[in-house]
Every structure is written in structure tokens, then in C-alpha cells.
Amino acid sequence: MKVKPVCVSKKPIGIIGAMAVEVEALIAGMEGVCVEEAAGLAFHRGTLEGVPCVVAECGPGKVNAAVCAQTMLLRYEPRLIINVGVAGGVGSQVHIGDLVVAAACVQYDFDTTAMGDPLGTVFIRRASGDNEDVRLLPCCEEAAAVLLGEARSIYGGAHFGVVCTGDTFVADPEKNRFLDEAFQAQAVEMEGGAIAQVCYMGQVPCAVLRAISDCANDESPMDFPAFTKVAAEKSSQLLKAAIGKL
Numbered sequence: 001m002k003v004k005p006v007c008v009s010k011k012p013i014g015i016i017g018a019m020a021v022e023v024e025a026l027i028a029g030m031e032g033v034c035v036e037e038a039a040g041l042a043f044h045r046g047t048l049e050g051v052p053c054v055v056a057e058c059g060p061g062k063v064n065a066a067v068c069a070q071t072m073l074l075r076y077e078p079r080l081i082i083n084v085g086v087a088g089g090v091g092s093q094v095h096i097g098d099l100v101v102a103a104a105c106v107q108y109d110f111d112t113t114a115m116g117d118p119l120g121t122v123f124i125r126r127a128s129g130d131n132e133d134v135r136l137l138p139c140c141e142e143a144a145a146v147l148l149g150e151a152r153s154i155y156g157g158a159h160f161g162v163v164c165t166g167d168t169f170v171a172d173p174e175k176n177r178f179l180d181e182a183f184q185a186q187a188v189e190m191e192g193g194a195i196a197q198v199c200y201m202g203q204v205p206c207a208v209l210r211a212i213s214d215c216a217n218d219e220s221p222m223d224f225p226a227f228t229k230v231a232a233e234k235s236s237q238l239l240k241a242a243i244g245k246l
């Protein structure tokens, strides 16, 4: 009998979560896993629901997320990178336990407004000289549609819109209102916009899927530890159900 190689050669889907709780159910559900270390991070390569995948825990924040995404991109050439996990809800319509799929991400703390640039504009350099200023970092429409469709059939739906990313755990109703007004955001977290920028620069499609662990308000310091596990499981379950269609 021919033995299948453990590390499959087909281009994988990359999956990044900031915290262990956001990726552990996915890693546990993988088959034929081999673990490789790069940039000090562990990359779990194998199949999930029969789909070649590489899964990593990047650590919280934009720099960790960018290092992980860029390393994944150079080393594994993923055909899509998906950022999964938990986030703070923004606005009055998004509640703990809800799912959010990003249409686009914005690095809301990238601030050169003093020079007249809109808040959240990032400056992309290209060897060709074809530089670009981008505020809304796009996410893959097809992947988002698959995640939304699966969320509809399993959980009755998900919010779809802007996800705000910055290096702050937001626990402030005023900041929440600001993110709602400035970006019509649905969620705030600390990695999606960094991964979306790496993917945009590397011309690899990306998706951001988050379950709400807290509402980015005064209650967040209590709600985050209370609801993160359940929310993280929800986002991994949805991704597991959708991955065969991505």
C-alpha cells in the first residue's frame, strides 16, 4: 500500500489565531500534523476536514500577527489566510456570542492625521514604484460569502462589515462609539488589519472571522475572561464547517 506523505504538497489554507484558545480546537482536529518552527512560532501543517492547512498561534497585536502572516506567506505559499478568534463588539447591534465576518479591516491606530491623512491610512511601498495609500484593507469577497453562508445555516447569521484593528484592548464605551462613527465598524481586535495588510502586499486573499467575547466597554475586563473560550470555540467550529468550501 502506498503511504500518503504527511506534509501534503497542495497549497494550504493558512489559519492564524492570536491566542492558544483560538486555534487549539482546529489543531486538535487536524490529521497528519507536522510542526515546524519559523520566526520563533510553531506552524502546524496537516489537513483539516481533508483540506491542506497550516495553523499558527501568533500572539496578540499587530506586529506578532504581521510576522506570522509574512512568515506563513513566504514559507507555505497559502492560497488564502484566515484570521480566526474573538473580538470586542462595536456599536449597539453586536452582542457577546455574535459572529463577525470582515468585509475590510482598518488599522484605526495608524494615525498621520496631523499631516492631513485620513485616520487609519497605511502607506504601501512597491518595488515598481506603484505605491499606494490604503485605509480599508480588503478581505476576499468569495471567502467572506462562504463564511457568511455557513454562519447563516449553523448559527442563524453573522454580521458583515469593517473590523478595526489596533494595539489596544478596548474597554471604553467612548472609544467604541468613536469606532462605530468613524468606520461603521462591527468589531475591534488586535490582529486582523495587520494580517490583511500583509496579504494585500503579498497579493494573497485573506478573511477575518471573529466571535464576540465582550462589547469593548466597561464590562470587557470581566466579560473577556468569562466568554473568550465559548466564543473562540464558536469561531473554530464555523471555520471547520466552512473549510471544505473555501
Ligand code: SAH
Pocket (backbone or CB within 6 Å): 018, 019, 059, 060, 061, 086, 087, 088, 089, 168, 169, 170, 171, 188, 189, 190, 191, 213, 214, 215, 216, 217, 220, 224
Ligand atoms: N493577556 C491577554 C491579551 C489578550 S488581548 C492574553 O493573551 O490572554 C485580547 C485579544 O482578544 C486580542 O488578540 C484581540 O484580538 C482580541 N480582543 C477581544 N476583545 C477585544 C477588545 N475589546 N479590544 C481589543 N481586542 C480584543
